[in-house]
Amino acid sequence: ASPAWQQRAAMLRPRGDFAAEALPGGRVIAMGGEASNGSATEFAMYETEEYSWSEDAWVMKAPLPEARFRFDTAHVGERVYAFGGQPTCAGGLGSDGAKQSCVKVALDSVWGYFDVDYPNVYAAVKQ
Numbered sequence: 001a002s003p004a005w006q007q008r009a010a011m012l013r014p015r016g017d018f019a020a021e022a023l024p025g026g027r028v029i030a031m032g033g034e035a036s037n038g039s040a041t042e043f044a045m046y047e048t049e050e051y052s053w054s055e056d057a058w059v060m061k062a063p064l065p066e067a068r069f070r071f072d073t074a075h076v077g078e079r080v081y082a083f084g085g086q087p088t089c090a091g092g093l094g095s096d097g098a099k100q101s102c103v104k105v106a107l108d109s110v111w112g113y114f115d116v117d118y119p120n121v122y123a124a125v126k127q
Contacts, residue, residue: 009056013047019073021080026053029061031082034069044069044088065111083110 011030018033028051035043044067049058064082071085 009051009058011051012049012058012060013045015045015047015069016041017069018045019071019082019085021073021075023050023075023080027051028053029073029080031073031080032064032068032071032085042069042086042088044086066109079112081110081112 013033013035015030015033015035018030020028020030022028029048030051031048033045033047034041035045037043046063046065046067048061048063050061051058067087068082068085071082073083074081
């Protein structure tokens with residue numbers, strides 16, 4: 001028999017453009033992302049979820065201190081760092097009537113989980 005894809009538990013919050021990082025022990029952390037209000041997107045999210053392969057379940061973790069999407073994370077030692085990305089776009093329509101893009105806005109902060117076993121404490125570096 002050859003390996004086959006299997007459906008696993010769905011995330012608790014639908015999202016796009018989020019960051020995910022593999023953690024020890026068959027866990028995955030998903031942070032932030034882009035939400036929709038049904039008619040528009042580019043709404044940054046604070047929510048953080050952790051998936052456990054052995055439990056096949058997602059659980060909510062401490063939210064990001066700063067909502068963001070289109071960003072990246074890095075797992076280093078006992079820490080997960082979140083950096084870059086865009087906030088919710090509040091620009092609305094430009095003078096030409098076109099929707100303003102979040103691509104022109106970048107966050108310059110870095111947030112770090114200091115205990116990946118219980119990610120509920122953050123530290124920040126803002127420039």
